[in-house]
Amino acid sequence: MSDHHHHDHDHDHDHDHTPITVDEMPSYFDLMETAVRELLVERKFFRADEIRRQIEVLDSRTPALGAKVVARAWTDPAFKSRLLENGRTGCEELGITFYDDTQLIVLENTPEVHNLIVCTLCSCYPRPVLGLPPDWYKLKPYRARAVYEPRSVLEEFGTSIPDDVEIRVSDSTAIIRYLVLPMRPDGTEHLNETQLADLVTRDAMIGVIQVAYNREAV
Amino acid sequence: MGTENLVRKLPNDIGGDEAGKIERVEHVLLPWEKRCHALADVLDFHKIINTEEKRRGVESLGAEMIGELSYYERWIVAFANILFQKGILTPGELAMKMSEVEGRFSDVPSTHHN
Numbered sequence: 001m002s003d004h005h006h007h008d009h010d011h012d013h014d015h016d017h018t019p020i021t022v023d024e025m026p027s028y029f030d031l032m033e034t035a036v037r038e039l040l041v042e043r044k045f046f047r048a049d050e051i052r053r054q055i056e057v058l059d060s061r062t063p064a065l066g067a068k069v070v071a072r073a074w075t076d077p078a079f080k081s082r083l084l085e086n087g088r089t090g091c092e093e094l095g096i097t098f099y100d101d102t103q104l105i106v107l108e109n110t111p112e113v114h115n116l117i118v119c120t121l122c123s124c125y126p127r128p129v130l131g132l133p134p135d136w137y138k139l140k141p142y143r144a145r146a147v148y149e150p151r152s153v154l155e156e157f158g159t160s161i162p163d164d165v166e167i168r169v170s171d172s173t174a175i176i177r178y179l180v181l182p183m184r185p186d187g188t189e190h191l192n193e194t195q196l197a198d199l200v201t202r203d204a205m206i207g208v209i210q211v212a213y214n215r216e217a218v
Numbered sequence: 219m220g221t222e223n224l225v226r227k228l229p230n231d232i233g234g235d236e237a238g239k240i241e242r243v244e245h246v247l248l249p250w251e252k253r254c255h256a257l258a259d260v261l262d263f264h265k266i267i268n269t270e271e272k273r274r275g276v277e278s279l280g281a282e283m284i285g286e287l288s289y290y291e292r293w294i295v296a297f298a299n300i301l302f303q304k305g306i307l308t309p310g311e312l313a314m315k316m317s318e319v320e321g322r323f324s325d326v327p328s329t330h331h332n
Contacts, residue, residue, distance in 0.1 A: 120233025144237035
């Protein structure tokens with residue numbers, strides 16, 4: 001990771017030579033991570049390239065994958081029913097691999113029910129389809145409050161859910177993860193699947209916002 | 219509401235607690251944080267430490283450390299403790315390896331050592 005910045009250049013300039021990649025002493029915890037990893041590699045519990053490969057896997061997971069799933073569900077009713085039946089195999093149909101043992105339950109928003117996901121105990125999240133969770137998802141205020149005052153929480157995200165709409169909060173676990181299938185916005189009948197996917201954001205699949213469509217902005 | 223609450227609710231069990239406004243903070247992971255996340259996944263794949271063991275390992279750090287350490291700091295300390303408990307590593311081995319790793323940066327001024 002500490003890629004030294006070696007390059008030849010002439011010295012007819014007067015900026016200081018602080019390298020772009022500043023080599024500073026790693027923090028205590030950074031040292032600990034390196035030490036634990038290297039000890040385990042030395043003892044052949046796993047190979048160094050497994051870590052590198054997993055970093056690539058993590059980098060390959062972004063909310064664009066979830067958005068693709070949502071857009072397909074909006075345009076293909078048979079796919080949607082399979083997805084709601086089994087979220088994991090539904091995503092796998094679209095080529096999204098699950099690199100862990102987690103199950104995925106897809107929760108459909110309707111005019112009667114709005115879904116919100118949380119992990120009160122820690123930070124469980126549908127990582128194979130959304131990537132890593134935002135910090136606020138892992139911090140106390142969201143985890144503590146989502147389960148008892150979801151309407152106020154949603155208001156803080158600028159989302160007003162009418163009183164006659166039920167709000168269901170699903171608390172994730174180590175092996176069961178959730179993904180919200182937001183409602184398709186009105187006025188999007190003419191959009192194709194790719195254009196629809198562009199409307200779907202991470203926060204909408206967590207359930208803290210709804211998918212918006214602004215015809216003029218598109 | 220006295221000491222019994224310490225027993226009823228462990229540090230991770232915060233669902234339903236009073237808490238402040240949600241600050242919508244996000245950050246791009248530091249290189250070591252991303253490696254730590256990959257390490258967690260690889261430890262899980264090899265059935266060395268699974269997700270629930272990790273969560274429990276963080277919980278057993280106790281409220282003070284959970285409150286003060288950052289997210290991935292909690293993880294790496296929990297991993298070390300679990301590996302000690304399983305007899306896979308000893309504290310002495312880890313300490314020696316950490317000094318060795320630190321030695322690779324001996325020509326670097328130790329500006330911020332937290």
